Amino acid sequence: MEYVVAAVILLVVLIAGAVGLVVPRMRRRELPPQGGTTTLEKPAVDEQAPPVVVPPVRDEELPPLIVEEKPEPVEVKPEIEQPEPTAGRLVRLRARLSRSQNMFGRGLLSVLSRDHLDEDAWEEIEDTLITADVGVEATQVIVERLRERVRVLGTRTAAEVRAQLAEELTAALEPDMDRALKTAPHDGRPGVMMVVGVNGAGKTTTCGKIGRVLIADGRSVLFGAADTFRAAAAEQLATWGERVGAETVRGPEGADPASVAFDAVKRGIEIGVDTVVIDTAGRLQNKVGLMDELGKVKRVVEKHGPVDETLLILDATTGQNGLEQARVFTEVVDVTGVVLTKLDGTAKGGIVIAVQRKLGIPVKLVGLGEGPDDLAPFEPAAFVEALLGGAA
Numbered sequence: 514m515e516y517v518v519a520a521v522i523l524l525v526v527l528i529a530g531a532v533g534l535v536v537p538r539m540r541r542r543e544l545p546p547q548g549g550t551t552t553l554e555k556p557a558v559d560e561q562a563p564p565v566v567v568p569p570v571r572d573e574e575l576p577p578l579i580v581e582e583k584p585e586p587v588e589v590k591p592e593i594e595q596p597e598p599t600a601g602r603l604v605r606l607r608a609r610l611s612r613s614q615n616m617f618g619r620g621l622l623s624v625l626s627r628d629h630l631d632e633d634a635w636e637e638i639e640d641t642l643i644t645a646d647v648g649v650e651a652t653q654v655i656v657e658r659l660r661e662r663v664r665v666l667g668t669r670t671a672a673e674v675r676a677q678l679a680e681e682l683t684a685a686l687e688p689d690m691d692r693a694l695k696t697a698p699h700d701g702r703p704g705v706m707m708v709v710g711v712n713g714a715g716k717t718t719t720c721g722k723i724g725r726v727l728i729a730d731g732r733s734v735l736f737g738a739a740d741t742f743r744a745a746a747a748e749q750l751a752t753w754g755e756r757v758g759a760e761t762v763r764g765p766e767g768a769d770p771a772s773v774a775f776d777a778v779k780r781g782i783e784i785g786v787d788t789v790v791i792d793t794a795g796r797l798q799n800k801v802g803l804m805d806e807l808g809k810v811k812r813v814v815e816k817h818g819p820v821d822e823t824l825l826i827l828d829a830t831t832g833q834n835g836l837e838q839a840r841v842f843t844e845v846v847d848v849t850g851v852v853l854t855k856l857d858g859t860a861k862g863g864i865v866i867a868v869q870r871k872l873g874i875p876v877k878l879v880g881l882g883e884g885p886d887d888l889a890p891f892e893p894a895a896f897v898e899a900l901l902g903g904a905a
């Protein structure tokens with residue numbers, strides 16, 4: 514009987530010891546990995562108040578990003594992807610423009626190659642350009658210049674016609690505009706980029722893709738999920754971040770977007786990232802509300818310093834309608850560049866010309882698919898080559 518008691522006591526001591534050893538280890542493993550999500554729970558920022566009034570993010574609210582001890586073996590870390598570099602992407606993705614290629618490459622060139630270009634032929638060319646969303650004004654300029662060149666040149670080969678059309682389309686895309694993204698850190702602060710546009714245009718996707726471009730170029734990135742309207746939006750952005758080891762700052766669902774954006778830049782400054790990329794909401798049901806909100810996000814972020822790049826994301830498939838919406842955004846935030854998404858889904862690649870002409874803002878990037886690296890820097894000459902395709 515005594516030994517049964519002794520054996521039981523021994524067993525209890527052993528189990529307690531084992532639990533004591535295992536539990537702290539399990540706790541250590543539960544620490545969030547780098548590139549996790551930071552959720553901030555705080556009151557909204559009052560935009561009238563000076564920056565000092567904004568309650569600082571308390572350290573204990575943030576899960577530690579840099580774990581004191583050396584992280585455990587590499588296999589516990591999620592796989593971090595290496596995005597591909599951007600050089601030559603437009604060329605790689607040129608086949609994605611196949612719908613537009615039919616219109617420009619086959620349609621236009623076949624008319625232009627006719628032996629005799631009469632009024633009807635020129636009208637056909639005009640109609641094709643307008644159908645491809647080039648816009649009426651730009652179409653008139655392009656056709657006028659082409660007519661003049663054809664008249665001066667007299668006889669012409671198909672190759673000559675193609676070259677002339679390429680030159681005129683490229684000229685209409687204003688190749689001298691500055692298309693560099695301003696994302697570099699300066700004055701001891703990260704570069705700050707804000708992304709705006711209507712719902713579904715591709716804002717969150719483009720934030721993710723741009724983050725990958727920057728990381729491929731050796732930069733460090735932090736995302737700010739200022740679309741707080743739906744929890745899924747922040748989740749979507751955080752997923753892009755996790756894939757490349759970038760942290761995402763987000764607020765609770767329904768939080769003040771300006772507050773989240775402010776905190777994202779604050780966090781970016783604290784941990785010394787190169788660029789903070791801020792995603793925003795784009796509900797258009799209430800235009801005035803949306804615009805007020807965006808204006809506020811920008812003003813509140815600028816308590817840290819200027820926003821370096823504000824990209825307007827436009828869905829190329831919405832054509833001329835999208836342009837009208839676009840103008841509203843340019844009136845509220847100082848848009849410094851346009852990203853045209855979903856060019857893979859339209860035959861109306863000419864929208865690039867119309868957008869630049871109407872808004873006077875350079876198209877800096879184009880989206881050519883849903884894949885993580887289906888975003889290319891916009892280069893007018895290479896784009897026109899892709900539009901005209903192999904047909905000549």
Ligand SMILES: Nc1nc2c(ncn2[C@@H]2O[C@H](COP(=O)(O)OP(=O)(O)O)[C@@H](O)[C@H]2O)c(=O)[nH]1
Pocket residue numbers: 710711712713714715716717718719795826854855856857858879880881882883887
């Ligand atoms: N085909 C195609 N789809 C795109 C492109 N960019 C975004 N999308 C898709 O458009 C949908 C809406 O994108 P999302 O980023 O959520 O839009 P948001 O509401 O503006 O944030 C998603 O299904 C994206 O995969 C693109 O360049 N091409």
Ligand SMILES: [Mg+2]
Pocket residue numbers: 716717718740746793
């Ligand atoms: Mg979104």
